[in-house]
Amino acid sequence: MTDETAKVEELVHQDYEHGFVTDIDTDTVAPGLNEDVIALISAKKEEPEWLLEWRLKAFEHWTRMAEPSWAHVHYPPIDFQGISYYSAPKAGTDGPKSLDEVDPKLLETYEKLGIPLHEQKMLAGVAVDAVFDSVSVATTFKEKLADAGVIFCSFSEAVQNHPDIVREYLGSVVPVADNYYAALNSAVFTDGSFCFIPKNTRCPMELSTYFRINAANTGQFERTLVVAEEGSHVSYLEGCTAPMRDENQLHAAVVELVALDNAEIKYSTVQNWYPGDENGVGGIYNFVTKRGDCRGAGSRISWTQVETGSAITWKYPSCILRGDNSSGEFYSVAVTNNYQQADTGTKMIHLGRNTRSTIISKGISAGKAQNAYRGLVNISKRADNARNYTQCDSLLMGDTCGAHTFPYIETRNASAIVEHEATTSKISDDQLFYCRQRGIDEEDAVNMIVNGFCKDVFKELPMEFAVEAQKLLNITLEGAVG
């Protein structure tokens, strides 16, 4: 073992900052999954008949599908019958009308996470739709959004109040049978966020949602739908963190984005689910399907993600560039430490003419972690003058971790220009020494260099998120000197 490795061994452990459990009575359905459970979820949420049928159709597909095994991740088989598919905080069954009605304990939890809702309300001008387990319990800034005609609410509310929009767009980007986890989500999702921006409207504020898993042994299945009508613009922020817990928890969300003509959706994520301890025990399985449909001409969808958490991440925020002149972007920082595994990337499907896509992926591995970039750039026959630029950089800290790159390029149109650049590097001793010689201690030097490595992605994040992202990155890699 080299000196460097020894240092990494010694320093790469960082206690999870958000490790605590809030004690709130939950109304939890017994573990197991069948049509009755789905009917029960649907009934509890007083859903219309069509939605129950939609769920059952998804379930039927799911029972005939096999769990995917192609990703570069390893984990023991998941017992889907051992999971409880519904859990709601008791206090939240009627839905609070204001923050005053929110369980004080929950507010306290958010304080610990550094997300004081009321302060955020004033300072950041951010509307917060907080998902606590499976039911939304707090939504702010509704009035201001309503003035602009923007609908931003929990998914359940949307089903009750805007069923036509939900029905038109739900499953139109990620069909029920799209993949194993998306089918499961479609069958059992309990809540999530819904956002609708009407024609020619600029959403007056950044929209933000914080997700949090709290009840033991409860898989969480969020469903998010963002629809931007012609000429509209929205920036949506999603962040999440989870309390410390020993058993693995499954998280299989689906996010669908629809951008009509000249609409723009910017979707930013900071993901900080519990990653497991330094021996690889516990942690969240994060199997997410995120997809945006640039349905209209000149539309634009941009994904920015900072993935620092989860034991296993399986996630490919993608863009279907259907409209002519539409563009898709994917900016990603994925950090893995200890025994974390990440298989993440994107798919850019060019269907329209003059479509553009940009992929910037930064993977950082430390400890015994495995970090894979998997990306597909597909240029269809019709997509004249399509362009893609992909840059895929890996940073290794120490020599017991791994970085893997799986770029797939499929081109059926000769006018396409597809560029791919990839690098793998280590933080060099020269760089570290240079910083230390200037009086900066090793830890700060590492943070500085790593943040520099991620700069092209961080600059895509809204300000308040960029700061949080840097902090998270530093916490995740604390001591991981390489």
Place this chain on the structure above:
Amino acid sequence: MLTINNLKVGIGNKQILKGLDLTVNTGEVHAIMGPNGSGKSTLANVLAGRDNYEVMSGTVEYDGRDLFELAPEERAREGIFLAFQYPVEIPGVNNIYLLKAALNGIRKHQGKGALDAVEFLQVVREKMKLVKMDESLLNRSVNEGFSGGEKKRNEIFQMAVLDPRLAILDETDSGLDIDALKTVAEGVNSLRNESRSIVLVTHYQRLLNYIVPDYVHVLSDGKIIRSGSRELAVELEEKGYDWVRQEARAA
């Protein structure tokens, strides 16, 4: 200020410094000259705390303390500055951001408060003039894409901002054009004072026309084989290193 006693340093199985002695008093300027590979950068790096060298024996006292007990960042905060022969590029890290972190780290160690953005910028503006630093270099990534001369200038600019008590300049003159050499030398001269010591590593006696040293040493094969005044550099230029080597052997 700095007392090096019989210092032996190696890397792998190779011994580089083979019993080096050197004393630098406060306020003095020492020039170290010597053939390629003789160990000049090794000496500079060991003094700054680079850990891939093995110190086999010998002592280094800095300000009455055992230098080897201090980590590189502690040495820096105690006032040791190394202008690197080959300054490394750090992509994505803003030049001025690194410098601010460095300065505030040093100030903290000195029990002073951190400078805010405005105060810091004031220091930066003032010191930039000293070395005629191009403003556009401030907000670029550390050394990334800098020309050879720009890198050297940036090192001296950092030195000016960090205000060290012992500055070691490793071939800061190499790669500078005549005008730049003059500017950098003027910068160094303006930083010269009775409380700051400077060790200049150079191959060219030309630099010493601008920065006139108190002492000149010849480092050859891991040892200082001759020390003298400014005149020694001139003589060296005329007669070459073989001449000193022969004289040293004869002695």
